Amino acid sequence: MFTGLIRAIGEIERIAPVGGDMRVRVRTAKLPLADIALGDSIAVNGVCLTAVELDQGRFAADVSRETLAHTTLGDLGPGARVNLEPALTLSTPLGGHLVSGHVDGVGQVLEVREDARSWRLQIHAPAELARYIAPKGSICVDGTSLTVNRVVGCVFDLNIVPHTLQETIIGDYRAGTRVNLEVDLIARYLERLLLGDRAADAGGEAITLEFLRRHGFAG
Known part of the structure; x- marks a missing residue:
């Protein structure tokens, strides 16, 4: 989880194909890495990535084909500037809002x-x-x-x-x-809750104004 408060502007150092998907290496600028371990999460332009390599002032992460298809990470090249935020901890002030790092x-x-x-x-x-x-x-x-x-x-x-x-x-x-x-x-979870048992249907009914009226949530 993240807060949506950017801690640093990093820079793409390299993005290269590896085994059918991609590995990205990011320079972290002023983002401290002392408290980040291999396997920890870092949001890159809002995309939650897992650090698989850590070096002085940089980290590397794998980017799956699913992520490439549904985010802008595949548009980036060396030199591109990116927003960086480490995962929140229980002592992190929640100054923004709860963010999952899963791009919609x-x-x-x-x-x-x-x-x-x-x-x-x-x-x-x-x-x-x-x-x-x-x-x-x-x-x-x-x-x-x-x-x-x-x-x-x-x-x-x-x-x-x-x-x-x-x-x-x-x-x-x-x-x-x-x-x-x-x-x-x-908002996403509220939609699923409003569907109730219909959420289990493969083609579950969408939440519309008419749906809300039928179930007493709108006049």
Whole structure:
């Protein structure tokens, strides 16, 4: 588990095919590795990876074909900047929100514009994720915990303050940038709970307004 508070901006040193998938080596910059052991988890742009090699100022992790297919890690090459966060501990302050490091889908930045010292971002999410994104709710973008300002269909808006621009890779975003999205895990589990026994059906009924009305959750 993670908090969505980025600890360092790392850099891809190498990403190479190994046995049908990939191994990535990341320079960790200011992220301390003293308390990280082989087998520990580190989120790279919001993707939970397992450290399989540790060296001075760098680590390596294997990236499966499943992860490559559902995240932006396959887009990265040497020199690419990435958000880094080690797994939380029981003493870690939860300043963001609970993040699993399991990416739900890839979105695309539609617009970046300045608003005083902040930036306003508009991001298009995959249609299947739209129902989990709510105004003033939490969303994780490339591993960064952010608050949704507005949602219209599959498009949501964010306000990025100067500190976040400086301490994450969001300052690199441009229209067209692909980003990893993880929705609020509570929303995902709530959907399954509302399905009740229907959750066991192979093609379980989707949560819609009509579904909520039939089961007394909406007027």
